[in-house]
Amino acid sequence: MKKSTIFIGLFIAVLIGIGVIGFAKVNKASAHITEGSDNYTISETWELPKELDEISGIVWIDHQTIACVQDETGMIYIYNLDERAITEEIPFAGNGDYEGIALHNNDLYVMQSDGLLYEVKNWNATNKIVTSHQTGFDSSHNMESLVYSIKDSALLTAPKDKDLEDDFKGLYKIALSSKNVDTNSPAYKIEMNAAALKPYRNKKRYKTFNPSEIAVHPTTHDIYVLEGKNPKLLIMDSNGVLKTVFKLDKINFPQPEGMTFSDQGDLYISNESANGPASIHLVEFNK
Structure with a gap:
């Protein structure tokens, strides 16, 4: 040869x-x-306008209306799901790093990453009053979550990065009367050594789970905690007992940072723009 x-x-x-x-x-x-795409079903998706490319928090208002904030601009965007459009813009502050939004009665609350809480009283009235409050958290905690809990009669938030100890991430109550937090007494704990988190355990224990958002189911009062960094959804019961953790794929959830329930218990999760427009998904997870 x-x-x-x-x-x-x-x-x-x-x-x-x-x-x-x-x-x-x-x-x-x-x-x-x-991986994780078989954990859920997406029944509808909304592609969002450029103003919401950096969408970081959402909250259900009523009917088909969601209030949104984005990372950089001190503006609340009212988004109508039926019209698929922003119908109102509500300024509340200058440029900053705004991460979470919550609703209680007629008042909206926005969390800044350094723990500064903005309160927009009578958000849908002409005589809106905007105030800000120090919660006791700071930029080292990197606060990204906010929700109102009927069961706790308070706002809930969680440090994304460091907490008091590396072995847990606490969910803390913000009293509506004082807007203060007892940073030494979490209402609920996500234990980093929980069996359900074993597949995601990091050598630096506090990096095992990094809360980006919290939502509370309107009827069961189960607590849903979202992580956007390595997308996953953690579910606890109303007493804070961990029930399950769902991994989320990066195709449909490239950077999920906002989450809210409708009054009927429909779950909405928002994604920042990544290789395409920002989006909101209507999601149902497997039982």
Whole structure:
């Protein structure tokens, strides 16, 4: 056999080998980004306008209306799901890092990442009153979550990064009367060594789960906690006992940071813009 024929054969074999390895790597990468997609069903999606590319928090208002905030602008955007459009803009502050939004009666609350809480009283009236309150948290905690809990008669929030100890992330009550938090006494704890979090455990224990948002189911009062960094959804019962953790794929949830329930218990999750427009999904998780 000619040497040239041998070399050609070897060259072809090497090319085939490279192709097989490359195909396996592509399949592995594809499986990684789609992992978790069988945990839920998306029944409807809303692509959001450019103003909400950095959407960081959402809260159900009524009927088909959701209030939204985004990272950089001190503006509340009222978004109508039926019209698929922003119908009102409510300024409350200058530029900042705004991460969570909650509703109680006619008042809206917005959480800044350094723990500063904004209160917009009578948000839908002409005589809105905006005040700000120090909660006791600071920028080292990186606050991204906010929700009103009927059961607790208070707002709930959680540090995304560091808490008192690395072994847990606490959910803390913000009293509506004082707007203060007892940062030494969490109302609920997410234990970083919980069995349901074992697949996600990090060498730096506090990085095992990083809360980006909290929502409370209107009838069961189950507590839903979202992580956007490594997308997953953690569910606790009304007493704070961890029930389950769902991994979320990065195709439909590239950066989920907002979450809210409708009055009927429908779950909405928002994503910041990533390789496409920002979005809101209507999601149902497997029981």
